[in-house]
Amino acid sequence: MLKIAIPMMEVINVDKSFGSGEKQVKVLSQATFHVKKGEIVTLFGKSGCGKSTLLNILGGFEKADKGSIRHNGEPVLKPTKTCVMLFQQINLLPWRSVLKNVELGLEGEKLKPKEKWARVMDALKLVGLENSLDKFPHELSGGMQQRVAIARALAIQPDVILMDEPFAALDSFNRYNLQQELLRIQKKKNTTIVLVTHDIDEAVYLSDRVIIMSSHPGRIQKEITITQMKPRSRTHADFQYFRRKILDEFQLSTELIAPEYNI
Amino acid sequence: MKKLMNFAIGMAILVFIWQAVIWIGDYQEALLPSPLSVGNAIIDLIVDGIIFVHLQVSLGRFAAGYLMAAIPAILLGMFLGRSPKIWQLIDPIVQVLRPVAPVAWSPFIVLWFGIGNMPAIAIIFIAAFFPVLLSTVAGVKKINPSYLKIAENLEIRNWELMYKFIFPAAFPAVVSGLRLALGTAWIFLVAGEMIGAQSGLGFLIVDSRNTLNLDYVLAGIIFIGVCGFLLDRLISLLERWVGKQYGITA
Known part of the structure; x- marks a missing residue:
């Protein structure tokens, strides 16, 4: 280490x-x-x-x-x-799909679309949600919602x-x-x-x-x-x-x- | 289907009571037109196509006044909801202006805008503006602080914060304000068209009254009611669609 x-x-x-x-x-x-x-x-x-x-x-x-x-x-x-914070309950924007929620943190970054996509998908695969891109938060269980939040944090690649x-x-x-x-x-x-x-x-x-x-x-x-x-x-x-x-x-x-x- | 059935039964009961009142009270046509003559008047208006001319004019004015009120009210509401200090100054002004019936302004409206389309549009504007403004401000103020914390964390600010967070988060409140305003504005449309207009549903009523055609007056009232009802259904569909997007089951 x-x-x-x-x-x-x-x-x-x-x-x-x-x-x-x-x-x-x-x-x-x-x-x-x-x-x-x-x-x-x-x-x-x-x-x-x-x-x-x-x-x-x-x-x-x-x-x-x-x-x-x-x-x-x-x-x-x-x-x-x-330094990304994950909260106990509300982490996701209910009007955004899983994909859009994870992308949220990268929208202001100057990244090529390909690179952005790779980072988002990489994070979603890590939490095992790569097949739920178009779902909305209310369609997910509490545990899955927290996974999306973790994916968003990971995609940002914070310290x-x-x-x-x-x-x-x-x-x-x-x-x-x-x-x-x-x-x-x-x-x-x-x-x-x-x-x-x-x-x-x-x-x-x-x-x-x-x-x-x-x-x-x-x-x-x-x-x-x-x-x-x-x-x-x-x-x-x-x-x-x-x-x-x-x-x-x-x-x-x-x-x-x-x-x-x-x- | 069941709703449609209920609607039909309700209407049938209304028409029956109406006819019964005429039978029992033995009123003359000139005092209370019978359902039959009003029905004939409705058919005449439709066959002649006159109603569609008036309806088109009214809906045009309505759309103009409503949109001219709603869009600035939403934008202003978003800004004021985010600036509590400024809102504290504006709020009393709004609270004093809001209870004034829009028609009360009509002398000034005719002075400033003359006759034609503008008086009706101005009155619809006044009727629609305040409900949208107030519910937008309330919606923005009530946004869950968690969303704002997320925005802070992700360094989303200013304009981006407005359209990515504030607007969608307040949207359900905005839509309910839009619905409220739609109803109020439609009520005042007729009032607006009774001053200085030469066309439209309100004019139809005034004109029919002047020529003592009370069956046409009632026919006009029925058209206004049905259109108001349809508009409300339309916006409630929008409301439900919004609710679905947000996972709120209405």
Whole structure:
């Protein structure tokens, strides 16, 4: 695997609050982490721990109050095509066919029609939807819709794909299936992925590193590197080991509050 | 087929009640023409071809006024829906102008546009403009922020954002505004043609009244109603087609 001196993405001491005056709520405090090229990094935590906010800041959708976000050493100021976000639910334009939805990201590019077609078809083949070009989003299942969204992201050939609980709305069979597909595609294209999830299995199954966040305000509590070889078996002992290790972090985080009562 | 059947039965009931009122009340033809004489008047109008002349003129004016209102209203609505600060200034003006019946402007319309086609077109314009503008603005304001986030991410801006995202996303709302405007504008067409026009369905009614041919007045009313109904069916087909494109089953 390729190792480069400058990380693909760097988050340094990011603070973020919402609201103003007395109602101000701090959602992120001193968040610092980095993502290397070709890595899958997961931001993991309970609902409301600020992980989605952190992802939005990473993508340039929201501004940090303090700290900086760098992409290949350059500060991130607004969303760009080099960093494509996949949302939990709405990713597709319902008035565009599958083909047109995937093409959307390439329409502004100065590409020859042939090259454009090749990129679009290549991406659609990777997600296994090359035979559904003329279908509309409402004719597809939730899982297939997310595949189209993944194809669009791949066709753009971004540096990083950001995913905000992309499989949360799917049933578990579909979810397992798509996770497996995602790993296969990621391996083939060496895509860098930053993923937000509260699903512990998803975190262990997909990630090279899991960044565990605590809540109120959201802080980075611990980073766990998952050394188990991919593809991973969900029933393997190693899988259970990392699962437990992450779970332990959450029991620890409750014990940290406990001393207040012990005094 | 069943709908057509219901339509026929409904109409038959209406005609029966109409005839029954005449039988029971013993009204004279000059007060309430019977279905038979109105039927004859309809046949006369069709055989002479007079109705088609008037209909053509009316539909022409209607199309002109309606399109002249709808297209700028959609464009302006898209712009205003995206500029909440400007809309806050424009909204009160629209809310004050909107409840005024278009015919109320008729003295000015005749002063400015004279007689002929223009008064009717101007009145249709006023009737159609506000519903389209308001529903377009509302549609644009209600666009799901997720779509805008996608556009931001893919660096789609300005003009491209307008026709690739804003317009299609607001389109269902625009179409329902168009339907609303169609009905209102058709109602005011007749009113518009009663001032200063020398042809058209509205003129037909005024002219028949002046010559005391009440059967022709009622025949004209029936033509107006049927045409309005057909226009509404037509746009509801468009609405359903749009809904199908968007996966909304109406």
